[in-house]
Amino acid sequence: MKNLLPTGVALLALSGPAWAQGPVSGTLTDAQTGTPLPGATILLDGAASAATDAAGTFTIPAVAAGAHELRITFVGYEPLVRPLQGQAEAQRLTAALQPGGVLTGEALVTASRANERTATAYTNLSKEDLAKRNFGQDLPYLLDQTPSVVVTSDAGAGVGYTDIRIRGTSTTGINMTINGVPLNDAESRGAFLVNLPDLASSVSSLQVQRGVGTSQNGGAAFGASVNISTLDNRREAYGETQNSVGSFGTVKNTVQFGTGLVSGHFTLDGRLSRIKSDGYMNRASSDLKSYYFAAGYQQANTLLKFITFSGREKTYQAWNGVPEPALTGDQTLLQNYIDNGELTEADAVRVRQEGRRYSSYTYDNQTDNYQQNHYQLHLSQGLGQDWNLGGALHLTRGFGYYESYRARRRFLNYGLDNVVIGNQTLTRTDLIDRKWLDNYFYGGTFALNYQPKADDRLQATLGGVWNRYDGDHYGEIIWAQYASNGAIRQRYYFNNAVKTDYNGYARATWQVLPQLGVYGDLQLRHIEYAIDGTEHKPDDPSAVRGVVDVRTRARYTFFNPKAGATLTLAEGQQLYASFAVGQREPVRSDFTDRIAADAVPKSERLTDLEGGYRLSLPNASVLGTRAVARLEANLFYMNYRNQLVSIGQLNDVGTPLRTNVARSYRRGVELTGFLSANDKISLSSTLTLSQNRIRGYQEPISDSTFIARNSTISYSPSAVSAHTLEGQPLKGLRLALLYKTVSRQYLDNSESLNRSIKPYQVLDFRVRYALRPQFVKEIELGLLVNNVLNREYVANGYTYSYPGASGGLDTFNWYYPQATRNFLVSVGVKL
Template sequence: MAPAAEIIPIEPARVMPAKGTNDPRAKNRRCRPLASGPFHFFHFSPLKNFLTTGVALLALSGTAWAQGPVSGTILDARTGTPLPGATVLLDGAAVAAASDGSFTLPAVAAGAHELRITFVGYEPLVSRVLGQEAPQQLRLTLQPGGILTGEALVTASRANERTATAYTNVSKQALAKRNFGQDLPYLLDQTPSVVVNSDAGAGVGYTDIRIRGTSNTGINMTINGVPLNDAESHGSFLVNLPDLSSSISSLQVQRGVGTSQNGGAAFGASINISTLESRQEAYAETQNTFGSFNTWKNNVSFGTGLLGKHFTVDGRLSRIATDGYMNRASSDLKSYYLSAGYQAKNTLLKFITFSGREKTYQAWNGVPEPAITGDQKLLQQYIDNGELSEADAQRVRQEGRRYSYYTYDNQTDNYQQNHYQLHLSQGLDQDWNIGAALHLTRGFGYYESYRARRKFVDYGLEDVVIGGQTITRTNLVDRKWLDNYFYGGTFALNYQPKDNDKLQATLGGAWNQFTNDHYGEVIWAQYASNSNIRQRYYFNDALKTDYNAYARATWQVLPKLGVYGDVQVRQIKYDINGVEDDQNDVTTRARYTFINPKAGATFTLSEGQQLYASYAVGQREPVRSDFTDRPSGDQSAKPERLDDYEGGYRLSLPNTNWLGSNTAVRFEANYFYMNYRNQLVATGQLNDVGTALRTNVARSYRTGLELTGFASADDKISLSSTLTLSRNQILNYRDVIYDADYNPVIASEARTTTVSYSPSVISAHTLEGQPLSGLRVALLYKTVSRQYLDNSTSEDRRIKPYQVLDFRVRYALHPVFVKEIELGLLVNNVLNRRYVANGYTYGYPGADGQQQTFNWYFPQATRNFLASVGVKF
């Protein structure tokens, strides 16, 4: 996190040279430049010019620099561990250290300069740097003793090089590069094993992320150590927190089970978010974006810096709006973030509140397959089966892949979520500190839908008699409400001896409770029958209590061998009372106790090279829909268990002389084998509000290899790539089909099939260059192989492979009247591919008795752009 300590004059501290070309702690990272340069405009419409630009980057990178860069790594003087987010000030202009503690000042003019490093919980460091043409590499160490860090609670659940698991740290600067207003999943699109999609097609509104084929219901998400996942559905609905990315100070993605987390178990990955940054200097910033589909983003951020040596206040206001790529798929999103903190030498107390309000036109229904493919025979079948009017039939023919079924002007999802957190970090002595938090999340909102020809009896109403005619159906508008509270507390007690960095330990846990009312109201009906205003036609409430405790330790047994152990105990009580919208009694009583052990080891081959291996158990309870979307009284949904085996190799060469350049190279190969028992997998169908229906499968597994590489030369040009190759299989699976009366029939033949929504190949590549000071140009390429919509491995029910190329340019100016003006442009889907990234399927018996299948897809936007202007005061 960024520092919040007062800068005080001290004697110049030692600036140590890098330990050598293989020092893993002195990584060369890219940071935003401090000097401006001439503005260049690239005309990039044709693919030919894109390729020409890429070649030009390579050519310019060797000649454009007249001043040498200064790079380095900031470390804890006791332990040698990196200090991510430390502030680096050169003559008063600031950059922040990356998640591995590295920083780069791309152009340092000739002469002497003051270099000042600050970090919360450490004494500031002040020294002098002489600008020169040759690149300089520094190793800077800070002594503990300043104000206590505010991330004691967050870092307690984060992985590091000692925990023998697969993880990716994403810095604030890396998020800012991609942040043009799209949701957080799109900002993580280039991280390993990630697949993203958007209901509205352009990355704003309802979006989803899958990691290793696991949807966000299997991805544990926390903000400052507080669970974000909905306690009932396990989903993380980031549409409720628009522009959250602008307030993130650091983020870590762990793949697999990972370390013990608060909240639901990680069944594919975890995303650990921190917003606890405290900036020492006062600031004001604004980011403004306009783009395709009438997309707008406007935000204002501010901070007081350190007031009276102890107090800080930071805030943000944001609005994002878009019409969406899909027709009638608009979003209107508003949010705020506010924090106020008090800090002393051994104490940090911070209150944080953030909130989001969203109104999105419902686009979860998707597009019928023939509207995309143009198959007129199948399209007519869709029209006939849906009993579409002539006007609606004409619409689907005209709108094609951008078709939206709904036309009611307020067919919208309306939801507000308010978060309140109180964090305390307290140093107990030189070896111990504790982090604790109290939290409250308040959520409320509704879907509003127009329903045609609904039976009165389904809404608890009487038939209407007019004259001698009995009317049994009516057109109506209803609202399905959620009204919930989530509250509790978390803690982490951390032990790290000052005089012995071989042992580190944490004892942590949480107690959380969730209450939620689900109910529906009729707000209009063509025939009112015996209804009242806001006629309530169903109601059920839920109460879920979740508490856990965990203990974790790392021990450096030998100079090259370290071991890691972690065990978590988690207990859940879950009760539902009442009926669902179909008048099905969903009363549920569920109790679970899980014990989740984890262990691992690391072995250092040489400076910058490491082998690691780990074993971890994850267990979690079914989600709400696994109970409520089954027949009345059916509570047969079973909890899932995952045995996760991970092993890999890491290489880090932060400062090598290759072809005359100061080159940084990183590489990681990670093998995983995730063995499931009773995994709940998507059937390919949705319920009436777009939630995927799931079923337990007795035995299944995911296994694969993740390759990640990064190389940069003098911070002029860099290439990062990730490739995942995997197999995702269900053993002895039996298909479910439907007879003529729509009753489910389980196929008698058992076979091995591929898990739905699980591509076998995922890759992401980013080529970025800085041909001129202040100008950064990047090409981003993503590939995803074939995915199946259900577990039948049927070629008729699949998402075709796709490849997407994006182009990004950012240019920073430093005029005298403001600190910085940054101009940005993001062109998505440069090659104008027509692809789909998500979908669902439904099987039913045809007139000839044969099983029929119909697919719906979510098309993604063709070529589109987002242009931004950011100002820092």
């Protein structure tokens, strides 16, 4: 039953709270036929508060005393707006919608989203959910309180390069889409949100699915998927600005505007954003700029929308992290790093001076520079009473480079001749190089949806996508102490990669009985991947003048079936279970950075079993107080074949190196709960307990000796929890405590305490105070204090080992320290 949207939305919906609050319920029908309208969206004061169920009924548990605006929208109908006066007594409404309204933007993304019929684990976040968390940190940090999530930041404070893992799976295994268009890089499969700073300010809704989930456009979801929508239509003109300032020189400025619906057909929306930060780590600055513009046309059952958004980032390279002795102060260990050439004497001096904020780079322009421009054209067309078609064309243009200072590099390793000066032959030089990415990603998507209004027992979608990626990778020398026979912008390697990816899927839900529903989803996906050219790998034994041939040809065809069932036990209670298969291809680095020359990477296969129980009580009573309560328990068993797992090492641009393991699994339980009493106080909690194991892992004991045993998968904590306690002591004032715990994580697959990240707990504090003076719609003041308890912790790292003098393995750990206590304050104005 679609009683409420997920955690936090109902709380936001009840704006302007007072002591006297009563429920509002109602029934929604078609004005011409009188039939119920299931799945309509109910908004109170602009915030999504409920949805109609199969009988067309809805309930808003508590509406504060005072004047409110109730808005009801449904695909294919004109929206209905009516005033509502909150009161202590229960209210009952009846409403009827007139056919002929335009399709909403959300109709374009529903094809890939889960709901209560698809028997999967998911979390929905509204625009308001994201807004109250958004002080300028990257999107992963706004998702930190969702189940099974671990986030980290290279620069330490959530601005710049950040990462997210869900169920221990990094972004290479998390499918991300924006309006149904793939966001993950076609080659690396990573989703580099640093390229789209302040994207959250343009998001209208977001869904996180855990596990394989429903069929998605783009790469397979091997741990989760994040489905982002920016397609909402705001009918009234608006202007907003959000500004934040805080620790480490962090500044965020955002301006948004929209025309509303002009002449009944046209909309124009825009956003400009700038975020700057020096970073917690030394020399880890970020300079981020972005824009978002959307122009829409709508008439009857047609919606046409052109969207362009872009991000440009310049970040000082912080992906090396800090050596372990910078955290521990162990001078003996530091000397071992020096003796083995991992640090120079000059590095060691700075380690002692800078401690946990140490940066290995000193060149003033050791930066990552990248720009990504996105263009999307969306069409949503109603086809009679029960059908609608969504389609999109897209183009993503990306280009940029890493600039690095390199000391005493061999000429031959850059394809250059040695330099002869008189009787002296020079074999090395200092130089500055740039490693470039220059690519195009384009294609099209479609989804044909069958959503009958009179009888919604059967709903179906037929969809697909065709994408092509064409990218150049090359290196240039822009300066050298000794020029040799090179020229300015001397290219020392070049390769081109082309990848074609297309898939089709068919999905349906069928309500067999009033209490029993079944779900099926079939996807066929085909990938062709080719690399031609050379890569710079001077340490590779097969390298010739510093480069190796990385010619690659790969082709894959995957069939991914999914099925599930839901059983309604009683009003607000549901059992569900699902089975899904996900398969995916190796990423670029698996081909170009092989652990062994003959170790050809294999594709991965995941069989995902999920099952759980949902309880929703929109009209509960706690100690005589009206309350909203929700509870979900989800069990999962994810069984892998040939899973590509991180070995703990990185390549020269910070990409984790991986290897196939024949058999592995993740299994556990996810518990989530939410309780709100009269909108005065609420508590939301999530806890994940899991086992993440490799069967028969080959653990190295020395350079040539291995032992087989079961072992924990790297970067996979066995316990993750998040808790938010929020209260409203005064009208418009909201206070929140956010507590996060993450258990031990291992840097590689050896399950060694000496190569691990210690468990950590982090407490944050947030204040939001909204004023509504007569001269503007709203002024909101905010404060976010991160890491209130001032804990020194790390959330990520890497390791590598090689034979030592004693015959065993010498291990070198590097970590990414996170910021100690820090703050951000914000001022927002809505016109």
